[in-house]
Amino acid sequence: QSALTQPPSASGSPGQSVTISCSGTSSDVGAYNYVSWYQQHPGKAPKLMIYEVTKRPSGVPDRFSGSKSGNTASLTVSGLQAEDEADYYCTSHAGSIGMFGGGTKLTVL
Amino acid sequence: QVQLVQSGSELKKPGASVKVSCKASGYTFIGYSINWVRQAPGQGLEYMGWINTNTGNPTYAQGFTGRFVFSLDTSVSTAYLQISSLKADDTAVYYCARDQSYMTYDCWGQGTLVTVSS
Numbered sequence: 001q002s003a004l005t006q007p008p009s010a011s012g013s014p015g016q017s018v019t020i021s022c023s024g025t026s027s028d029v030g031a032y033n034y035v036s037w038y039q040q041h042p043g044k045a046p047k048l049m050i051y052e053v054t055k056r057p058s059g060v061p062d063r064f065s066g067s068k069s070g071n072t073a074s075l076t077v078s079g080l081q082a083e084d085e086a087d088y089y090c091t092s093h094a095g096s097i098g099m100f101g102g103g104t105k106l107t108v109l
Numbered sequence: 110q111v112q113l114v115q116s117g118s119e120l121k122k123p124g125a126s127v128k129v130s131c132k133a134s135g136y137t138f139i140g141y142s143i144n145w146v147r148q149a150p151g152q153g154l155e156y157m158g159w160i161n162t163n164t165g166n167p168t169y170a171q172g173f174t175g176r177f178v179f180s181l182d183t184s185v186s187t188a189y190l191q192i193s194s195l196k197a198d199d200t201a202v203y204y205c206a207r208d209q210s211y212m213t214y215d216c217w218g219q220g221t222l223v224t225v226s227s
Binding site for chain 1: 144146153156159170210211215218219
């Protein structure tokens with residue numbers, strides 16, 4: 001199976017919005033509404049931020065939102081804050097096995 | 110609360126084996142698969158595979174067959190990752206994660222650093 005494709009980096013100033021893409025295929029992202037996004041700060045375990053494309057777990061700020069169009073999913077962070085600076089990874093259901101995107105380092109300028 | 114607690118860091122020599130544990134608490138262990146994820150130093154997350162806690166059946170991702178074994182002890186709500194014939198490039202943090210449904214990992218262990226060095 002191939003990894004999902006994410007841009008290696010993204011950035012924005014405090015208060016701005018940033019969108020991170022996750023490109024897959026018709027066999028994974030395009031086939032299922034089971035795309036998730038994870039935030040990872042240095043030295044910490046990943047944290048679930050978005051699941052099933054658009055859903056937010058309890059406790060995740062509504063500044064984080066997800067969407068999907070065709071074979072590409074996106075994570076948007078609105079009203080950027082300093083603590084949003086982290087690595088972000090997408091995953092997608094792809095049959096019986098999972099896969100991660102390569103990760104995007106989000107920098108808050 | 111739902112929690113996964115992993116065993117501590119390991120330092121191993123090339124060719125040795127290591128067994129990492131992942132103890133679940135705060136929920137019914139059987140019913141949620143346990144997934145394993147590797148993160149080499151400075152690198153991204155790499156999906157290793159998962160184990161069905163109902164049947165004990167493991168599924169391995171490409172690149173993680175042969176030397177990697179997932180197992181369970183349901184009596185103590187614990188999953189295990191064993192790696193044999195360790196190589197230097199096995200040096201990484203290994204995470205376990207609970208699958209809420211369809212590859213949604215809602216709870217993660219704190220990670221176990223395995224260092225392979227002579």
